[in-house]
Amino acid sequence: MPIRLLAPLAALLAFASPAAAWWEYGHETVARIAFDSARPETRAELRRLMAKGALLETPDCAVDTPEKLSYWADCIKPLGDRFSYAGPWHYQNVDICKPFDLKAACKDGNCVSAQIERTARLLADKTVPARERLMALAFLVHFVGDLHNPMHAGDRGDRGGNDVKSNYGLVGGRTNLHSMWDGYLAERAISTPPGGASALLASVPPGERAALAAGSVEDWSREQWQASRDHAYTSLLGDPCGPKPETRPTLDEADVQKLIPVLRRGITAGGLRLGRLLDEAMLEGKAPGQRDRDR
Template identity: 75%
Template sequence: MTSPVPIVRLLAALLCALFAATPAAAYWEYGHETVARIAMDSVKPETRREIQALLRQGRLLDTPTCPVATIEQASVWADCIKPLGDRFSHAFPWHYQNVDICKPFSLKEACKDGNCVSAQVERQARLLADKSVPVRERLSALAFLVHFVGDLAQPMHAGDRGDRGGNDVKANYGLIGGRANLHSIWDGYLPERAITTPPAGARALLDAVPPSERPAMAAGSVEDWSRESWQAARDFAYGSLLGEPCGPLPTERPTLTEAKVQALIAPVRMQVVKGGLRLARLLDEALLEGKAPAPRRD
């Protein structure tokens, strides 16, 4: 007799396919929450206390439908506030940077006027680090920072082919078709599959990386991380689906097969771990050292 659990998962996935991610969606809840939990488990105890003290001031944000009582809630706050309209519409472009994977890497055009995810990671880290900034603004900076580092770890928020982060590339995730596309696959279906593959969850993903290797994963600049995620978009996202990342799109919807999904589980898990460790480093530097990336002078 077939177990009911796979059937429930299939039905849930089919429902998700009917309401696939729009350009405003970002890494769905599961990816963001896992990145945030890895970071919270990796920061220094003093940093954790600073984070918890800020999160206790959640009422100051005046977004009761989007609480930030936990680091997991804070990690999805930047998506939760999107329906609030004009209050936060200015932040819509901050979740991504559409850097062409078929041209040499450059953030200049994608980050004009600071309206891209990497520039906002740096900006929010500076706001968080500055204790002269009002608590309300530092708290929103914390929530934005936690979210945007998660976004930057998702390759389809770092590189594309002029197709709105893969939203215009119709694709099947195994048997799931409908309105699914390359972006929704990498925002939701694939990271959920990767994170829930045993050993599952944030702690298991972090434990798989020896402590001696973690500092190297967290090293580098935000631009370095952007380039790495852009390369992952080319090699893993477009490459796995299309074969040739910059080749012509197929006439029929391409399918990310089970074999391809299996091959992507390890790289996706590593993207999540790197996001968590890099976020932890930024939080330690901002909250304990008052340190953050300097403003860009492009």
């Protein structure tokens, strides 16, 4: 085949090939950015806590590396009743077609943002038994990753886009809006050169990282809710709050190219924000929302 034809073919194959999912690749990347951006003293404290993984009694779901730790909250799902209570903690269905209302989507703390604050408080409290702090760490690392997937932060009454049947380029059949952001788009965004956690972190100059990591969990929730509306739904449907499509809409390569920077920025922000939370919890005994709780 002529060399001049190889690049278009490679792009087509990359667009159409199966992708590693957010629940692995995305979470691992957020976790790695967080650990690499955290202070050395924080990393040392985290390693000491992660070394106690046997306390969790989940031998098939290890927590001895940041990447494994990031996936623990999904790995334990097949354990059924032991952890079934945590199912609603991975997302928050904030309606993108109404004014932002986090309270309505977080009844009784059963949403991802509330659980980020709760698990950060547990991690920051050194009087809490080691097993509970380690479990809180595993949940926290995973939930910050979840929040920075827009399909876990906002929807239009369609289970986070799971009910929006759609095609990812040439890939169709069982794909939907949620699965595209969970898998195909996450893989494309993270692996697009320069790819990987170190490249994403390096894309933000050190002097700008604190600003990207700043804000409250509610601020981050609003940001990702808006990304769900303005990027996820709009790129696929045009009108994010318009009628349900009668046929399967297709996300084409031009759309993907526009979305790659959005995902890369969101994943990097998630990692830096998690790194900040880990520094505050492990070194300062602080957690988001703690000041309001203690009043």
